[in-house]
Amino acid sequence: KAGVTQTPRYLIKTRGQQVTLSCSPISGHRSVSWYQQTPGQGLQFLFEYFSETQRNKGNFPGRFSGRQFSNSRSEMNVSTLELGDSALYLCASRREGADTQYFGPGTRLTVL
């Protein structure tokens, strides 16, 4: 079974731009979560989507948003990029009712 895939793997943007990251969960997994990983703040939960609805949300500004499609694929968008948004963005999927999340390889975003 294919794992969680994330595209693109690397991105370079400039301040003020916006960016969209994509995540395809493991087949049959309907819950998708996003995490931000930075050297300073570590791993932080952004949000979770299930059945196209945001179910949980972390403490991030409204510039960070996401959505989920009917096929469970998810996208995450960051508007008005700031230097501090440079990070590894990890996506994780989970089968509903299960206790374990499976992580993708991440998208490395660099904001210049």
Add this chain to the structure above:
Amino acid sequence: AQSVTQPDIHITVSEGASLELRCNYSYGATPYLFWYVQSPGQGLQLLLKYFSGDTLVQGIKGFEAEFKRSQSSFNLRKPSVHWSDAAEYFCAVGPTSGGYNKLIFGAGTRLAVHP
């Protein structure tokens, strides 16, 4: 406040030596506990998890962890480290009711292995 503390930022061990990575948590109730490993440029791989029952849990790659409620700890151990174990290790906690995805992670412990 909910938090996870991994006191050791870096640990270096010799190949074949034993390993213990420390994890302490602060949580309102007994949480779900996880250890993940991250190799350079990779995502997180689950090593093991604890929900209830036997407080000593076995994971993949020869790792085990022991839950100690009285100490709010969930330390990871391996009796004999291999060079391929060099990576960053993260302890995480999550709620026991819903919200499995909203994990709180520790800062991580970077493990180096000397030949």
